[in-house]
Amino acid sequence: MPPMVEITDVRKSYGDGFEALKGVSLDILDGEILALLGPNGAGKTTLISAICGLTQPTSGTVSVGGHDVVTEYRGARALVGLVPQEINLEPFERVMNTVRFSRGLFGKPRNDAMLEKILRQLSLWDKRDSRIMELSGGMKRRVLIAKALAHEPQVLFLDEPTAGVDVELRRDMWEIVAQLQNDGVTIILTTHYIEEAEAIADRIAVINKGDILLVEEKSALMTRLGQKELRIELQEPIDRVPDILAAWNMRLEQDGLVLVYSYDTTQDRTGIATLIREISDAGLILRDLQTRQNSLEDIFVGLVAEQEDAA
Amino acid sequence: MNLQAVRAIYVFEMSRFFRTLLQSFVSPVISTSLYFVVFGAAIGSRIEQVEGVSYGAFIVPGLIMLSVMTQAISNASFGIYFPKFIGTIYELLSAPINFLEIVMGYVGAAATKALFIGVVILGTSAMFVDLTIQHPFAMLAFMVLTCLSFALFGFIIGIWAQNFEQLQLIPLLIITPLVFLGGSFYSISMLPPVWQTISFFNPVVYLVSGFRWSFFGLADVPIGLSLLAIAGFTAMCLGIIWLIFKTGWRIRQ
Numbered sequence: 288m289p290p291m292v293e294i295t296d297v298r299k300s301y302g303d304g305f306e307a308l309k310g311v312s313l314d315i316l317d318g319e320i321l322a323l324l325g326p327n328g329a330g331k332t333t334l335i336s337a338i339c340g341l342t343q344p345t346s347g348t349v350s351v352g353g354h355d356v357v358t359e360y361r362g363a364r365a366l367v368g369l370v371p372q373e374i375n376l377e378p379f380e381r382v383m384n385t386v387r388f389s390r391g392l393f394g395k396p397r398n399d400a401m402l403e404k405i406l407r408q409l410s411l412w413d414k415r416d417s418r419i420m421e422l423s424g425g426m427k428r429r430v431l432i433a434k435a436l437a438h439e440p441q442v443l444f445l446d447e448p449t450a451g452v453d454v455e456l457r458r459d460m461w462e463i464v465a466q467l468q469n470d471g472v473t474i475i476l477t478t479h480y481i482e483e484a485e486a487i488a489d490r491i492a493v494i495n496k497g498d499i500l501l502v503e504e505k506s507a508l509m510t511r512l513g514q515k516e517l518r519i520e521l522q523e524p525i526d527r528v529p530d531i532l533a534a535w536n537m538r539l540e541q542d543g544l545v546l547v548y549s550y551d552t553t554q555d556r557t558g559i560a561t562l563i564r565e566i567s568d569a570g571l572i573l574r575d576l577q578t579r580q581n582s583l584e585d586i587f588v589g590l591v592a593e594q595e596d597a598a
Numbered sequence: 599m600n601l602q603a604v605r606a607i608y609v610f611e612m613s614r615f616f617r618t619l620l621q622s623f624v625s626p627v628i629s630t631s632l633y634f635v636v637f638g639a640a641i642g643s644r645i646e647q648v649e650g651v652s653y654g655a656f657i658v659p660g661l662i663m664l665s666v667m668t669q670a671i672s673n674a675s676f677g678i679y680f681p682k683f684i685g686t687i688y689e690l691l692s693a694p695i696n697f698l699e700i701v702m703g704y705v706g707a708a709a710t711k712a713l714f715i716g717v718v719i720l721g722t723s724a725m726f727v728d729l730t731i732q733h734p735f736a737m738l739a740f741m742v743l744t745c746l747s748f749a750l751f752g753f754i755i756g757i758w759a760q761n762f763e764q765l766q767l768i769p770l771l772i773i774t775p776l777v778f779l780g781g782s783f784y785s786i787s788m789l790p791p792v793w794q795t796i797s798f799f800n801p802v803v804y805l806v807s808g809f810r811w812s813f814f815g816l817a818d819v820p821i822g823l824s825l826l827a828i829a830g831f832t833a834m835c836l837g838i839i840w841l842i843f844k845t846g847w848r849i850r851q
């Protein structure tokens with residue numbers, strides 16, 4: 288099957304000459320959830336804007352469902368729903384009205400039964416006659432989602448749907464995303480929260496400074512870059528790692544009470560047994576041992592640091 | 599053509615208008631009445647007749663034009679400025695619509711509101727003075743065309759404006775003087791020759807003159823010229839809007 292969204296060598300320079308996208312290529316597959324992960328200013332919103340028609344790429348092409356977003360914008364945009372990062376809503380409008388407007392704008396005939404279904408799914412049905420300004424922040428975010436879904440898009444872009452949202456609502460949001468995927472919607476979401484990408488994405492793309500650093504199946508990514516840490520708690524704190532242990536590249540934490548050793552789980556020999564022996568040879572007394580699987584966060588921080596070093 | 603979208607924008611914009619229908623109705627009634635008290639009664643009692651028409655009746659076309667133009671501009675400029683200001687413009691930009699459809703929705707709604715106010719003023723005036731309209735269809739056509747072309751102009755201002763001050767600037771600085779100096783309250787022939795010549799560079803003169811002709815059959819400039827002026831103005835506005843959307847100026851970064 289051809290990709291749902293095909294991004295080919297997209298560059299974007301803003302008026303001031305700043306290059307926010309430096310030749311991004313990315314295929315988004317039909318029916319997947321792709322998390323676009325990157326720090327502030329990485330270019331996530333810019334990339335989404337280029338796909339959805341909010342900004343004109345300086346060069347490169349984007350197509351959605353086989354339609355070029357510039358030359359065949361009607362076909363492309365009809366497939367796309369966009370939930371922007373900022374809460375952009377008219378405060379005096381009523382929920383139902385604004386959702387109905389969105390549907391009409393995308394050329395769909397009025398269908399209040401469909402809108403009811405969407406509002407119920409987002410727990411907004413009771414609020415359908417409320418003014419936007421009477422809603423809480425989380426509800427407003429859901430109104431934005433309802434607006435994006437009102438025309439039954441096949442691809443949904445969620446730009447930081449859970450920024451500034453409490454834990455409960457974040458879980459709700461994840462559930463909604465999962466439901467939408469069940470309904471066959473392709474979903475691209477941007478986030479700073481690694482646990483979010485970890486929790487719901489099928490694939491993860493890491494973007495920084497306008498470059499895609501990596502795109503990979505989540506599970507493959509986790510194993511490939513999966514590092515483990517052995518945390519060795521000592522009876523007595525030490526000032527520095529003893530010289531005879533220097534080869535292990537350990538670091539000291541918690542005022543010298545914890546030695547941390549990072550190792551790769553994919554290696555045949557991790558050397559832990561030898562390390563433990565050498566530690567007791569050095570005269571240190573162990574109190575406790577813990578291991579910790581590297582989270583996506585560490586992978587991410589590692590990747591970004593690598594790019595920084597390369598620059 | 600995405601007519602659903604045009605309809606959606608139009609209905610959405612009009613619903614804003616209907617929410618404040620009473621205001622929209624009352625304020626032109628009051629201001630028109632004030633004009634009649636000041637111009638009609640105070641000044642009119644000294645002038646009595648202009649070119650065979652009572653002064654009270656003479657100013658009616660100008661009064662209507664004044665309101666219709668400013669209303670069309672302010673409604674249309676606000677209509678498109680507001681989504682820009684509040685950020686909801688993202689939806690327009692990401693929707694499968696072209697500039698013509700966006701313009702039809704916003705300008706159509708703004709023109710409708712202006713037309714409504716024009717009709718209210720006409721009705722109010724009829725209570726103060728005897729009005730006979732010699733060419734009712736031409737009158738209506740002129741009013742509709744003026745609503746549309748000035749709404750187009752307002753749309754451009756709304757896209758150009760980057761803050762609320764700029765939104766008010768053009769109407770205040772350019773339109774109001776042009777309208778007041780455009781023969782709304784006097785006949786151009788009443789001016790000294792130099793000022794008559796200067797007046798003919800004022801586009802509003804052609805509109806007011808044509809509109810007044812549809813009422814009383816008398817005009818400062820030939821009616822054909824008036825029609826040409828309004829058609830030219832409309833075409834110019836459409837051209838500018840087309841350029842704006844083509845280049846994405848002040849809309850798409």
Ligand SMILES: Nc1ncnc2c1ncn2[C@@H]1O[C@H](COP(=O)(O)OP(=O)(O)OP(=O)(O)O)[C@@H](O)[C@H]1O
Nearest residue numbers: 301305307325326327328329330331332333334851
């Ligand atoms: N309109 C603009 N004009 C000039 N520069 C811009 C504009 N919009 C964004 N940028 C710059 O482009 C870069 C990428 O911005 P973008 O909004 O895409 O980042 P992001 O990944 O979405 O960040 P965040 O996580 O903070 O939302 C930033 O350095 C930003 O300053």
Ligand SMILES: [Mg+2]
Nearest residue numbers: 331332372446
């Ligand atoms: Mg962003």
